[in-house]
Amino acid sequence: MATPSAGQLLTLAASEAAELSVMIALVLVPLVACLASVLIAYGLSGTRRGERPHCAHCHYDVGGLPAGTQRCPECHRSIIGPQDVLIGEPVTRRRWVVWGAVTMAAMLLAVILATVVIRRWM
Numbered sequence: 001m002a003t004p005s006a007g008q009l010l011t012l013a014a015s016e017a018a019e020l021s022v023m024i025a026l027v028l029v030p031l032v033a034c035l036a037s038v039l040i041a042y043g044l045s046g047t048r049r050g051e052r053p054h055c056a057h058c059h060y061d062v063g064g065l066p067a068g069t070q071r072c073p074e075c076h077r078s079i080i081g082p083q084d085v086l087i088g089e090p091v092t093r094r095r096w097v098v099w100g101a102v103t104m105a106a107m108l109l110a111v112i113l114a115t116v117v118i119r120r121w122m
């Protein structure tokens with residue numbers, strides 16, 4: 001049996017490294033994509049700020065309406081019940097959205113770079 005040359009060993013090591021990179025990518029890419037999606041979804045789900053009442057259906061500010069008003073002037077739905085009115089102005093959690101987008105972009109960049117490096121090895 002012939003002893004493999006240094007070039008053959010290097011090619012074998014590069015091939016195994018590429019296989020390992022692909023295996024890691026198959027686990028990490030979906031995981032990071034899920035994390036980034038959760039960050040973005042949480043950020044877009046938003047929160048409420050302030051004490052003014054808003055229509056639960058269309059988020060119209062109903063705080064300045066005359067007493068006894070029963071319908072939202074914007075969407076014409078009932079604003080009588082406690083479930084029809086939400087306290088506070090809806091706001092997006094921008095930082096969460098930005099971090100999710102940055103995470104997603106970094107992952108895509110890593111995938112592109114890894115693809116380029118692996119193609120050069122092959």
Ligand SMILES: [Zn+2]
Binds near residue numbers: 072
């Ligand atoms: Zn409304």
